[in-house]
Amino acid sequence: MTKATPETTERRSTRQRSLILDVVQHSHAHPDAEEVYRIARRKIALLSLGTVYRNLRVLVEEGLIREVQSAGKVVRYDGMLEAHSHFQCTSCGRIIDLPRVPKFDAPKNPELKGCEVQDFKLDLFGLCPICRTERKS
Amino acid sequence: MTKATPETTERRSTRQRSLILDVVQHSHAHPDAEEVYRIARRKIALLSLGTVYRNLRVLVEEGLIREVQSAGKVVRYDGMLEAHSHFQCTSCGRIIDLPRVPKFDAPKNPELKGCEVQDFKLDLFGLCPICRTERKS
């Protein structure tokens, strides 16, 4: 439904779009739209929030950045395109990027009959080194 | 932080709360608040949407149901508490429960050095049988 229409649409490159891409790619913090807006405005002062939302959507559509589900309701963005996983510490909340994705068997669950699996997301939870040490004491 | 306050708060059981719990537990569709509301109103006609939101939050707090991150912005709920994975259709948003969790190698990423991995969550994404068929046409 909301699929890419096979191009009547020509795409132009604008200062705003490159800047927004740059901000997401250089942030390690999985920023949401508001944060991208705040950072980007340091470069283009009269940037509009609407433009940020519009471009984040465009960039996701083009596969240049990626949406990540966070715990809250807001959508966050990730400029790291290589497949990777996250480890989140259940004690302090810190998120560690895991560039190498643990391998797992192609799921053969009967429930997936007829489904086309395109992607997956793996999140690990536990104690980070710091919290683990603290707990021992 | 948002940990259970050691109870000044007494909790009462109301028709509305039990009904909402019942609806989530018996739905296989990972309903969002609106859907819970729609279904629950068949039993309590003048139920209020605000009450649904309030109780969903309470039930999650008590660990009786679980929030699941969906691709959209809305929060969805899951009455299945046993460990399981999800497959979500990227086209229609439908979520399918996968009771059997795919096996994967214990992650050996160097980033995890010193971490104690306690749990993990795997989500699959792709096209459900229905949307897959539609696309082909």
Add this chain to the structure above:
DNA sequence: CTGAGTGCAAAAGCTTTGCATCTTG
């Protein structure tokens, strides 16, 4: 009875969109 829970509606986020204007190709 007392206060947690409810219904209702208003308010508060976050995101999208219409429109006139500006820019890119």
Add this chain to the structure above:
DNA sequence: CAAGATGCAAAGCTTTTGCACTCAG
């Protein structure tokens, strides 16, 4: 220059909240 992109602000949705009333314990 034509059409995509922007800025601004209004509109849209989902979720939260204030308040008076209700009902469980």
